[in-house]
Amino acid sequence: MALNIDAWTCCCLSSIPTGSIGVVQTFGEYQGWQEPGCSCICFPCTTVLPVSLAVNQLTCKSECKTKDNVTVVVVTAVQYRILKDMVKVATFDIASPLDQIRAEVDNVLRSTFPSMTLDESYEAKEKMVAETLESVRQAMGQYGYEILNVLITDTRPEKSVLDAMNEINASRRREAAVEKGEANKLLKIKASEADAEAKRLAGVGMANMRAAMAQGFQDSMKFMKESGMNEKEAMHMMIMTQYLDTLRDFAGSHGSIVVPSCDGPFKTSKNPISSQKPKPQTPHPPKKKKKKKKKSSVPAGASSDSANCGISDPAAGSIGVVQKFGAYQGWQEPGCSCICFPCTTVLPVSLAVNQLTCKSDCKTKDNVTVVTVTAVQYRILKDMVKVATFDIASPHDQIRAEVDNVLRSTIPSMTLDESYEAKEKMVAEILESVRKAMGQYGYEILNVLITDIRPEKSVLDAMNEINASRRRREAAFEKGEADKLLKIKASEADAEAKRLAGVGMANMRAAMAQGFQDSMKFMKESGMNEKEAMHMMIMTQYLDTLKEFASTHGSIVVPHGPSAVRDLRSQMPEPAGPSGAVPQRASSPKLCWTEDSAQ
Known part of the structure; x- marks a missing residue:
């Protein structure tokens, strides 16, 4: 029966963008394809479906288990395009091409990773890429999909394992620890050498100062005697002069000295430390998030039954x-x-290739509950469409039952690790069983893929924790070795620093002793006896000690005043006599040091 339609009354324009072609259908029947550009069609009898020929990329994420029981997420990028000459097959003969690509990728990766450790999986990246590319090309090439490239963009372990790996890498820096220890050792040795030399030079300087002061005492005694003073009065004059010089040094410093003989109460300078309390920050009220109004999604197109009575138009495929x-x-x-x-x-009735995903709960030989995900790819045979349509009520349920039957008979005879390794064997058994069961009903089973074998979450966490603990133990060992090296180098540096400090102290004492000897010599030449020279040296050191306080920011309380300077000589301890006997000590002056609050 011919159906005539006036072309002028139904004429429409079809525009196909660059990089695509238009699949032409007349009453749902495939007629061919048209190049990009504008063309006239008789609508609605003829329709044009744009199909992109550009290169697309599909990102697949596959969770896998390695041989050393580490769960990793493998990210794979599959680059593909549709072949122009096979656009009919690519459009109508396969229902879910992207799901089928993901299933092929999962099948290859989850068959390869269980046979390798985590470290080996990083090294075998090129091998896995080649296997995945070959498998996906073979599966999708017959449907007009050209697979250009496959890239494994990431292999990421579970977070606890990743943290343990980073800790190992941070702890393995023994070389850095050795270099750091050597550098610290050299710095400490050089600092000790500088300190020892400084102490020696301080001793030499102190000796030279004492010798110069003794020479000055000699000259002062000479001039005072020439002016009519006796020896005792000249010595008191020199001590009083030194005492007043000490007070003058305090006057020019930031410290304070309290002399009990002064009138008025003791005055101490206190500079309270100003403390600024931080202003309490007023918390800002939380910003209210604006609730986005949900837009009601309306499907772009909805199918409706034909309103044309007496016309039937099955779609292509x-x-x-x-x-x-x-x-x-x-x-x-x-x-x-x-x-x-x-x-x-x-x-x-669709004749396109479809994919059915089955999830089966199974128990392994070592009593681990696993969820096995299986992808069954099938299509209906045209010659047996009557049987496939009317002789079986629920084909999907029957396929799932066959898959469950095989898996729950096979996995209980294997341990968890063996089930990962026996994946190909289980796929072959499932494929044979489902083909035999569904072939008589007009269903052609093209392929079966086990895309995932996932243990129960607590078991999976335990596996990851075991691996993370093993790696943490290795990290602890490496860290301990590094700390050991640092401690050894620090001890060596400390021992050398102490030795150099002793050498510096010995040199300083020797220089000071030499200075004392020279001072005694000059004082004897000025007419003092041994006892008077010793008293003069001790009194000079006492006043030098008071001068040291003047260079600091502290305060000192002296239990004597200017009128008691004459008694200081009598308060000094008696030197040893010629026989070596030490006489009884007089009460020595007391110094009280307080830290200035202004410091």
């Missing part, structure tokens, strides 16, 4: 099962045909 008063009459190809409705009905 399908056939129409014809029934007359419910009795099977045959099937018709895609396209437009006339039927006597409602006596005759046409039921569209």
Whole structure:
């Protein structure tokens, strides 16, 4: 029966963008494809479906388990495009191409990773890429999909394992620890050498100062005697002069000295430390998040039953099962045909490749509960469409039952690790069993892929924790070795520093002794006896000690005043006599040091 439609009344324009082609269908029947650009079509009898020929990239994430029981997430990028010459197959003969690509990638990766440790998986990246590329090309090439490249962009272990690995790498820096220890040792040795030399030079300087002061005492005694003073008065004059010089040094410093003989109460300078309390920060009120109004999503297109009575048009990739008063009459190809409705009905049946995902809970030989995810790829045979449509009520449930039957018979005889290794064996058994069961009902089973074997979460966490603990133990060992090296180097540096400090102190004492000897010599030459020279040296050191306080920011309380300077000589301890006997000590002056609050 011919159907004539006026082309002028139904003429429309079809525009196809660059990088795509238009799949032309007339009443759902494939007619060919058109190049990019503008063309006239007879709508709605003829439709044009744009199909992109550009290179696309599909990102797949696969969770896998390695041989050393580490859970890793492998990110794979698959680059593909549709071949122009096979656009009909790519458009109508496969229902979910992206899901099938993901299943192929999961199948290869989850078959390869269980045979390698985590470290080996990083090294075998090129091998896994080649295997994945070959498998996906073989599976998708027959459907008009050209697989250009496969890239494994990331292999990321579980976070606890990753943290342990980073800790190991941080702890393995023994070389850095050795270099750091050597550098610290050299710095400490050089500082000790400088300190020892400084002490020696301080002793030499002190000796030279004492010798110069003794020479000055000699000259002062000479001039005072020439002016009419006796020896005792000249010595008191020199001591008083030194005492007043000491007070003058305090006057020019930031410290304070309290002399009990002064009038008025003791005055101490206190500079309270100003403390600024930080202003309490007023918390800002939390910003209210604006609730986004949910937009009601309306599907772009909705299918509706044909309102044209007596016309049947099965889509491309399908056939129409014809029934007359419910009795099977045959099937018709895609396209437009006339039927006597409602006596005759046409039921569209897709012949495209579909994928059914099955999840099976199983128990292994070592009592681990696992969830096995299986992808079954199938299609209906055109010659057996009557059996596939009317002789089986729930084909999907029957396929799932066959998959569960095989898996729950096979996995309980294997341990968890053996089940990962026996993946190919289980795939072959499932494929044979499902083909045998569904082939008689017109279902062609093309492929079976075990895409995941996932243990129960607590078991998975325990596996990751075991691996992380092992790696933490290795990290602790490496860290301990590094700390040991640092401690050894520090001890060596400390021992050398102490030795050099002793050498410096010995040199300083020797220089000071030499200075004392020279001072005694000059004082004897000025007319003092041994006892008077010793008293003079001790008194000079006492006043030098008071001068040291003047260079600091502290305070000192002296239990004597200027009038008691004359008694200081009598308060000094008596030197040893010629026989070596030490006489009884007089009460020595007391110094009280307080830290200035202004420091």
